[in-house]
Amino acid sequence: MEGRANSGFVVTADGVVVIDALASPRQGEQLLQTIRRVTNRPVTWLVLTHHHPDHHFGAVALRKAGARVIAHPDKRVLASEGGEDALIADWVRVVGLDAMRGFEFADTPDRPVTGSDTLRLGGKTIVISHPGPGHSPGDLMVWLPRERVLFAGDILVEDGVSMVVDGNSGELLRVLDTVSRMDARMVVPGHGAIPARPAGLVGLTRDYLAGLQGQMRSAVEKGVPMRRAMAGLAPADETRPVSLNSRKRRNAVRVYVEEERKYMGLESP
Ligand SMILES: [Zn+2]
Structure with missing residues (x-):
């Protein structure tokens, strides 16, 4: 999970469709x-499953190779709340300055998808759809109906510890x-291996x-403050925002707030 994101590509008679750009x-x-x-x-299309840097900061290389970008137009993510310069500076600390040479933002869609869109290319059918803002507002899934392969x-x-800090549990x-x-x-x-099942x-x-x-619902119902509801969790790893402990802790904060909002009637269950 902390390693690189996954990426895939589908070769068709009329070009290659790439899913995520690393x-x-x-x-x-x-x-x-x-x-x-x-x-x-030719590399015809690049589909971005969402707008987190580990999935799209390589997009410029594919764009230069001729790919056009299919993505959800909603690019809001917590990591970019401090502005683009801060996001890039943070990312340089993760991947190193050398790996970032030639960087440009290249995740603005040429073909935006907010519902569902079907690509028919060189004999292949590829369905791209927004399943809802689960992991992030701009999530897309890529589905090959004939092969029954899903890029999630x-x-x-x-x-199994998917992050919801930009989404909703x-x-x-x-x-x-x-x-x-x-x-x-x-x-x-x-991220990580393809599951057997x-x-x-x-x-x-x-x-x-x-x-x-x-867990968080019962804490909220009993009036347990967030700090105490989190006490049983291992501390986040300070320099590793997506380590298992960090993900669990960051998700817990988010879900506590969700449950609190539900309790107050501000959010539907
Ligand atoms: Zn992500």
Whole structure:
């Protein structure tokens, strides 16, 4: 999970569709080289599953290679609240200055998707859809209906602890129901290994989120302040915002607030 994000590509007779661009121009370049070892067909589209830096900061490399970008137009994420310069500076500390050489923002969609859109290219059908703001407001999933392969983005991650700090746990649980109904043969999570059984990872994620909601709901109902509700959790790792402990803790803060809002009648369950 703390390692690099996943990325994939679909080769069609009329070009290549890439899903996610990795975390820096250098990684985007490496992705392009990987594609070039498989095919010489043009890179036609880059689909971004969402607007977190580890999934789109390599986009400039694919754009330069000719790809046009399909993404959700809502690019709001917590990480960029301090402005773009701060976001880039923070990211340089993660991937290093060298890997960021040639960086440009390249995640503005040429073809925005807010509902659902079907790409028919070189004999392949690729369905791109916004399942709801579970992991982030600009989430998209990529579905190959014939192959029954789903690129889930960060809706799913290898260890089942999907982040909701930019999204909403209730929304993500609804998204998981949608994913279940799709009955995918193969699911590519946003980080980590492809699970042997997609339903296993969906179930693990659902149990984690529902468990966290239950814990925080009972804390709110008993008037337990957030600080005390969090006491049982390991401290966040200061320099590792997406380590397992950090994710659990950051999610707990978010879900406590969600439950508090529900309790006050400000948010629907
Ligand atoms: Zn993400």
